[in-house]
Amino acid sequence: MYSEEFPERTDEWIVAKAAQADFPIYAIDDQTAMWVTDSELEIISEGNWCHIA
Numbered sequence: 001m002y003s004e005e006f007p008e009r010t011d012e013w014i015v016a017k018a019a020q021a022d023f024p025i026y027a028i029d030d031q032t033a034m035w036v037t038d039s040e041l042e043i044i045s046e047g048n049w050c051h052i053a
Contacts (some may be wrong), residue, residue, distance in 0.1 A: 001029040001048050011050075018052040025052045 001009060009027075018025040026034065031047025043049055 001027045001050070003030060014050070015052065026050070027052070 001011075001014070003009065014025070014027045026043075026049065028034065028043075028045070028049040029047040032043065032045035032049045035042040035044055
């Protein structure tokens with residue numbers, strides 16, 4: 001999200017891609033990490049992220 005490397009990855013783009021998926025989508029920026037333990041997910045972030053189910 002919001003990367004200078006991928007300027008076309010806007011909120012609208014993320015929502016449109018998520019609408020095509022049959023699984024949850026997480027969009028994260030460069031200041032965000034995902035920590036997965038067993039089946040538990042923790043978002044560690046000082047930036048922006050979103051979850052679209």
